[in-house]
Amino acid sequence: MFKYLLILLSLIGIHAHATPIRIASDIWCPYICENEKGYVVELTKRAFEIQGQTVVFVTIPYKRALIELQRDNIDAVLALTPSAITNNQLIDADIIIGYNSNDFYTLIGEDESFETIADLNQTLQAAVVSGYNYGVELDAWLNAHPNTYFASGNDPLAMNIIRLVKGRHSVIVDNKNVIEYTASQLNLSQQLRYAGTIGQPVPLHVGFSQLNHANAKMFANGIEMLKANGEYQEIINKYKILPSVSTNKARHKHLQKFLPVINK
Known part of the structure; x- marks a missing residue:
């Protein structure tokens, strides 16, 4: 602060x-x-x-x-x-x-798909970024479920991705371009799977x-x-082609301590 x-x-x-x-x-x-x-x-x-x-x-x-x-x-x-x-x-x-869209990502190997709000009822825990608006229906679902994880801080999406890989969440929600970009910076792209989009952009x-x-x-x-x-x-x-690895050494060093052993 x-x-x-x-x-x-x-x-x-x-x-x-x-x-x-x-x-x-x-x-x-x-x-x-x-x-x-x-x-x-x-x-x-x-x-x-x-x-x-x-x-x-x-x-x-x-x-x-x-x-x-x-x-x-x-x-x-x-x-x-x-x-x-x-x-x-x-x-x-x-x-x-x-444009923004509510895109859902799970770990590779999972079979969940998300096209309607009802599809979320079977998930264990969804992770989003605190303070963002995800639309009336999705906001209502997220706020009504105490297991929803609201990340905050300087790199909330990066932390949600890392927590997903560690098994802390079952699905993360954000914009597809942003998730894929951030995952590429963390060298975790191969562990994530696009699982659908709810709502219109x-x-x-x-x-x-x-x-x-x-x-x-x-x-x-x-x-x-x-x-x-x-x-x-x-x-x-x-910005049409996303880089595969971050060149920002300071940010990568900061996030590295949170990465699971499987990525070292």
Whole structure:
């Protein structure tokens, strides 16, 4: 918590001396990655930079980001669903920057499949990331079952994958692209199995506070400019192929201590 406080104080200090757009999110690669990478991060930054507006981006947990947005310590949070926009009384610039789906993964060798909420009734424990919206029906099921595990922290999905491999959960739920990307960073892709999707994909937006109508409009204008000059598609194309192994040694070292013996 002290680390997050220092980050936020630095953002406030920067805002006092200049006027950068202050944006935060948790890691959700390939949408939002470390070192200001990820296609949503790059699109958002370039949408402002192409108009001469600087951007400061920091990584903090999702729920904390929403709280700081409400407090006006930051200006925007990336990759929010329409329900998150509405529930937190935000604005979204009417720009879709991607889609999210509720995809289910088990260990290789399991035979469970998930196409409806009822399919979850036979599972021992589902693991999700705390603070996220999974749709009305799935949220209701998850909250009604005390065995549901809600992960939090800086790398909640990575920890859910590791816990799945260790046998702590029977299924994890998240976006397919994000699960496969994170599993590849952990060298655990071969141990996971796609087991289905429940519901339809939902659009993702950049959420701005009510004090940021002008910035939301600037973001929308910037996206149109990037589409017109070809940069938009160039950035999207960069993230079509997921890397098989992480090059971020610090993150890998941090996660390595949690990996089971079978991966060493």
